[in-house]
Amino acid sequence: MSPSFLSHAQPYFAARSWRRGLLHTLTENRRCLGRRYASNASESTPAPTPRTVFSGIQPTGIPHLGNFLGALLNWVNIQRNAQPGDKLIFSIVGWHALTLPQDPKALSEARKEMLAVLLAIGLSPERSIIFHQDDNPNHTELAWILNCLTPMGKLRRMTTWKSRLATSRNARDESEVDESLLNVGLFTYPVLQAADILAYKATHVPVGEDQQQHLELCRDLADSFNRTFKGKTTLFPLPQQVFTPSRRILSLRDPSSKMSKSSPDIQSRIVLTDTAAQIKTKIRAAVTDPIVGVTYDPETRPGAANLLTILAAFTDESPHDVAARYHDKGHGRLKADVTEAVEEMMRGPRAEFERLKGEVSYLATVARSGAEKARELSEVTLREVRTRVGLA
Structure with missing residues (x-):
């Protein structure tokens, strides 16, 4: 491996110093992950059992602040806290993106x-397997086999497909969605998600609460396969959900809904590529209320509560603790401080992203290497699957 390749692979967070607030956040995240993910073993206890961690993200636009705080930084923390024997697998799930209309060039x-x-946020191809899901056909092969084990009733009980369809149609309520618009891919994508996980015999999956139902389906399918196609050993482990420490970030323009890449109002979200001026403009225009003083009350003051939640994400405090410091201050001061904190955090990854996105050959090398490692791991699983179902 060439020195130039290694130089690009250095994690961003390891090479930059961060403001104290963000460091507090990372410390708190490590503390939480230490309880839920990393081993609590001391020198006198046995080494923890190696784990295989899998998670994915769709390539449907530049990540926004909610993605950043809710998932991506936690991936970096998982990488930082991983034991030497752990396998870390992070995938860009292009096939999932096709469940909704996409412009091919985009x-x-x-x-x-x-x-x-x-890469810009700190994932390292030297430590983690980072690849495009669509570069590994083992995912779709396993998905088809699992489809043949999945009862229709289980998929009808899935709730996220309808919410995704509602979001794509800009519907205010899921009841407004015409189910005749549902395509088969969107209906069955939880099975493909299960295949993504099981292809690597993943033991731990960091996902949000909105994906818990899908992980339960994955566990059910793993158990069903194990019982239907028995062997000398159990083929699939039942993956556990890693509850990552994150806060739900809401739309800046409509704090009754989550911050979303699909919202038609670009002022509703802060994305990684936003400049300092754009961040300032968006936060200054964030919806609050005319009540004097700042309190944390998500029910009656959701706009202010959202800003407090964002600011709290940069410290080891709760939104209530942050609110206490602003009880006699106005929304203007709160927005100014949120702007400063967000820009301080986004500045480094933004610059690194702008540098990396132009290095096409390097990105292709990372993608190719990651895909080769992913195929090598998943092919072992698929050979066992084919043998057990009678296709080998």
Whole structure:
């Protein structure tokens, strides 16, 4: 491996100093992950059992602040806290993106940009397997086999497909969605998600609460396969959910809904590529309320509560603790401090992303290497699967 390749692979966070607030956040995240993910073993206890961690993200636009605080920084923390024997697998899930209409040229570009994002925030191809899901056909092969084990009733009980369809149609309520618009891919994508996980015999999956139902389906399918196609050993482990420490970030323009890349109002979200001026403008225009003083009350003051939640994400405090410091201050001061904190955090990854996205050959090398490692791991699983179902 060439020195130039290694130089690009150095994690961003290891090479930059961060403001105290963000360091507090990372410390708290490590503390939480230490309880839920990393071993609590001391020198006198046995070494923890190696784990295989899998998670994925769709290439559907530049990540926003909610993605950044809710998932991506936690991936970096998982990498930082991993034991030497742990396998870390992070995928850009292009096949999942196809469940909703996509512009082919835009999707192709988004795939490259998402890879650059993952490297810019600190994931290292030297420690983690980072690859495009669509570069590994083992995912779809396993998905088809699992489809043949999945009862229709289980998929009908999935709730996220309808919410995704509602979001794509800009519907205010899921009841407004016409189910005749549902395509088969969107209906069955939880099975493909299960295949993504099981292809690597993943033991731990860091996902949000909105994906818990899908992980339960994955566990059910793993158990069903193990019982239907028995062997000398159990083939699939039942993956555990890693509850990552994150806060739900809401739209700046409509704090009754989550911050979303698909919202038609670009002022509703802060994305990684926003300049300092754009961040300032968006936060200054964030919806609050006319009540004097600042309190944390998500029910009656959701706009202010959202800003407090964002600011709290940079410290080891709760939003209530942050609110206590602003009880006699106005929303203007709160917005100014949120702006400063967000820009301080985004500045480094933004610059690194801008640098990396132009290095096309390097990104291609990372993607190719990651895909080779992913195929090598998953092929072992698929050979066992084919043998057990009678296709070998």
